[in-house]
Amino acid sequence: MYSETASEGVTMKHIFIINPVAGNGKLQETLEKTIHLELKDRKIDYEVYITKSEADTRNFTELKCKENVQAVLYACGGDGTLHEVINAACSYKHVSIGVIPVGSGNDFIKNFKNNINFNDINLQTEGENIELDLIKVNNEYAATVLNIGLDADVAFNMNKFKKIPFIQGPTRYYLSILYSLFNKLGKQIIVETENGVINGSFLIGVVANGQYYGSGYKCAPKAMLNDGILDLCFVENISRLKILSLIASYKKGEHLENPKISKYVTYDKIKQAKIKFDEPTNVCMDGDKFIYNEVNISAEKNALNFWLPKGVQLQSQSFGDNYS
Numbered sequence: 001m002y003s004e005t006a007s008e009g010v011t012m013k014h015i016f017i018i019n020p021v022a023g024n025g026k027l028q029e030t031l032e033k034t035i036h037l038e039l040k041d042r043k044i045d046y047e048v049y050i051t052k053s054e055a056d057t058r059n060f061t062e063l064k065c066k067e068n069v070q071a072v073l074y075a076c077g078g079d080g081t082l083h084e085v086i087n088a089a090c091s092y093k094h095v096s097i098g099v100i101p102v103g104s105g106n107d108f109i110k111n112f113k114n115n116i117n118f119n120d121i122n123l124q125t126e127g128e129n130i131e132l133d134l135i136k137v138n139n140e141y142a143a144t145v146l147n148i149g150l151d152a153d154v155a156f157n158m159n160k161f162k163k164i165p166f167i168q169g170p171t172r173y174y175l176s177i178l179y180s181l182f183n184k185l186g187k188q189i190i191v192e193t194e195n196g197v198i199n200g201s202f203l204i205g206v207v208a209n210g211q212y213y214g215s216g217y218k219c220a221p222k223a224m225l226n227d228g229i230l231d232l233c234f235v236e237n238i239s240r241l242k243i244l245s246l247i248a249s250y251k252k253g254e255h256l257e258n259p260k261i262s263k264y265v266t267y268d269k270i271k272q273a274k275i276k277f278d279e280p281t282n283v284c285m286d287g288d289k290f291i292y293n294e295v296n297i298s299a300e301k302n303a304l305n306f307w308l309p310k311g312v313q314l315q316s317q318s319f320g321d322n323y324s
Contacts, residue, residue, distance in 0.1 A: 013069050014039075014046040014125055016100070017057060017085060019077030027102040031076060038121040054084050054288075061088035065095055072096045072307045074124065078103015079144060079213075083286035086134065087141050090304055096129045098307035105287060107212040108144050111225055117309045126310040131302035132225045135209050135285075137295050142285035143304070144210035146297065148275075149187050149235075150203050150243075151214055152282040153180045156289055186237030190276040193232065195268055201237040204250075207273060207297055208233065211253070211315070213287075218253025222269075225314060228301040229269050236264040273297040 016035055020028050032048055039046050051057045061073055065088070073095055075085040082099050089097055101109050101118050109115040117123045135142040157176040161167050167175070189205060191198040206213065208220035208231045220231035235250070246261040255261045275295045283290045 011045050011070075013071040014044060014074065015064055015071055016046065016048045016074045016076055017061060017081070018048065018050050019057065019075075019081040019103075020050050022077030022081055022103040024104070028076070031100065031102055035121055039125070042125075044125055051081075054080075057081065057084040058088040061085050065089050065092040068094065070094050072098050072124075072127075074098040074100050074307070076100040076102055078105055079108050079286040080288050082108055082143055083141075083288050086143055086304065090134065090141055093305065096305045096307040098124060098127070098309075100124065105213075105215040107215065108210060108286070110212040110216065111144075111210045111315055112308075113313045113315055114311050117311045120309065123310040123312075124307070127308050127312075128310075129305050130226075130308050132304040132306045133209055133228060134300045134303040135207065135230060136298045136300045136303075137283075137285060138292070140285060140290070141300070141303070142209065144286050145206050145208045145213040145219065145284075146295070147204070147206045147213055147219070147284050148189070148202075148277075148281060149205050150180055150185060151217075152284045152289075153183070155284050155287065156282045181240055181243070185240070187281060188278040189234075191232070191234070192274045192276075193268065193270045194272060195270060198234060198266055202234045203237045203243070204233075204235040205275075206233045207231070207270075207275075209299070213284075217251045219250070221253035221256060222267075226302075228299055229271060230273070230297070230299045232266070232268045232270050232273065234266045235261075236266075238264055271299045 018028050018032060035048055049060055073085055073089055075082040085097055089095055109118050135146060137146055154176045157179050158172045161172040161175050186201040186203055189202050206219045208223045210225055211218055211220050211223045213219055220233055223231040249255050249258045249261050255265055256267055277293055280291050280293055283292050
C-alpha cells in the first residue's frame with residue numbers, strides 16, 4: 001500500500017493530467033483551480049499538466065513514468081483519458097493510476113461505492129493502491145469494456161455531426177443513434193473462447209472487465225474489476241422494433257433476467273477470446289475508437305496499479321472464485 005510518503009521516506013508525487021476537452025471542457029478550469037487551492041499549502045509534491053491531444057497524453061504519461069519517481073498519475077477526464085494514461089503507464093510498477101472524472105460518461109467509476117469521493121482532491125491524495133485487472137486487446141489495454149456492433153457504430157458516426165453548427169454533444173449522440181439505426185444492423189462474428197465457439201449475426205457484443213459503458217449502460221451486471229475473469233455478452237441481431245422495446249432493460253442490466261430479451265443474449269465468463277469479423281469493423285475500448293479485422297483478447301489479472309481515493313470501495317464481492 002502506498003501513501004503520501006512511502007515507508008522508505010520517499011515522497012509520493014501526485015501528477016494531475018487534465019484533458020481540456022473531455023465532457024465538453026466544462027469542469028477542467030475549475031478542477032485546475034481546485035487542485036492548486038487544496039494542495040498549495042500542504043506538504044505534497046504535485047504537478048498539473050494540460051494535455052494537447054491523445055498522443056500527447058500518452059507521451060507525457062510515459063515521460064513521467066521514466067523519471068522513476070514513485071507517483072500517482074491522475075487521468076482527469078473521461079474513460080478515454082483513463083484509457084490513454086493506462087496504456088502509457090500500466091507496465092511501470094512504481095506508479096499508480098488514478099482518475100478524476102470530468103468526462104461525459106465516466107463509466108469506470110460506476111463500479112465503485114462512494115464514487116463521489118473521486119471528485120475530492122484531499123481524499124484522492126489520502127488514498128491507497130489496489131490491484132485491478134485489465135483487458136488486453138491485441139497490443140492495447142482496456143479498463144472497462146470492449147464493444148462492437150450498434151453502439152460502436154454510434155460512437156464512430158458521431159463524427160459525422162461534429163461540423164454542424166449548434167449541434168452539441170448530447171444532440172450529436174441521438175442523431176448518431178438514428179443514423180446508425182437506419183443503416184445495416186448486425187455484424188457477422190465468430191468468437192472462439194475456452195468454452196467453445198459462438199458464430200452468428202449480432203446486434204451488440206461486449207467483452208467486459210467492468211459493468212458499465214456508454215454513459216451508464218449496465219451491459220455486464222456480473223462483471224468485477226478484480227476477479228481475473230472477463231464477461232462476454234452478445235445480443236443477437238433483432239429487429240428495430242424489438243430494439244426500441246428492449247433497450248431500457250439492457251441499460252438497467254436486466255437483460256439476463258428479463259425473458260423478453262434474455263432469449264437473444266449469450267452471456268459467458270471467459271479468460272480469453274479471439275473475435276473474427278468478415279470485414280474491417282468498428283471496435284470501441286473505453287470509448288476510444290479502433291478498426292480491426294480480428295482481435296485477440298485476454299484477462300490480465302492484477303495488471304493495473306489503481307489509486308483508490310479514501311472511502312471508496314468496489315461495488316461488490318468478486319465472482320472470481322467460481323471460475324478459477
